[in-house]
Amino acid sequence: MNGSRMDRTRHAVNAWFLHRADGMMHRIYGQRKRAIYAGLPSAIVEIGPGAGANLRYYAPRTRLIAIEPNPAMYRHLQKTAQRYEIDLQIKAEKGEKIDLPDKSVSTVVGTLVLCSVDNPRQVLSEVRRILKPGGRFIFLEHVADLPGTALRARQEYLRRAWSWAFDGCHLNRETHAVIQGAGFAGVDMNCFMMKSRLLPFAPHIFGVAVN
Ligand SMILES: C[S@@+](CC[C@H](N)C(=O)[O-])C[C@H]1O[C@@H](n2cnc3c(N)ncnc32)[C@H](O)[C@@H]1O
Secondary structure, three states, X not given: OOOOHHHHHHHXXXXXXXXXXXXXXXXXXXXXXXXXXXXXXOEEEEEOOOOXXXXXXXXXXXXXXXXOOOHHHHHHHHHHHHHOOOEEEEEOOOOOOOOOOOOOEEEEEEEOOOXXXXXXXXXXXXXHHHEEEEEEEEEEEEOOOOOXXXXXXXXXXXXXXXXHHOOOOOOOOOHHHHHHOOOOOEEEEEEEEOOOOOOOOOXXXXXXXXX
16 A cells, blocks of 8 residues: 555554544444354454454454555554454455465454455455355445435435545445355345434444355
């Protein structure tokens, strides 16, 4: 993630924001994350872990391979890993091209990340490639509201400014459909709306897809 000085500033601001938002994310998502993270193994690959919002839910001494292209995140991620005793390896690469062998891992986690990647279909194809048969992709994402709703209209209206301010995050991605269409053997997907429906990222999905 090189890019212009403006891009680097946005990456740094977003890293700081995610770091500061950690407690709030825990309050909003903690209960649902605990439900889908039950029985995590001792080795996990996470796509776009950011400042490490998920590390508090991993068991101490978990071996975590972090696929994270924004170097401004690394300082926060390393500190969070130390705090929760996670054995962290950062790979400075994008989820669209993961430097791991085929069928080599049993669990991949991704939260609030398919909204931000360049190509969610390609990322899921890579996730499926590195997962063993029967391996699990655990996800939590904000998604586009149904077409024709007032909220969807607001998501469409705000999408450019939002994407600029939040480092490439897309409010109007139909990530639910992308996961359903990615070729997993099974997808257990749940939906929820955040309490304030005025928030443009209120609709969410979370669950587990099995390879
Ligand atoms: C909104 S943040 C979410 C961070 C974290 N997963 C969480 O739940 O707080 C999106 C993250 O995805 C990362 N990201 C952006 N594009 C990516 C890509 N192509 N592949 C992997 N990660 C990417 C960003 O650097 C950032 O860390």
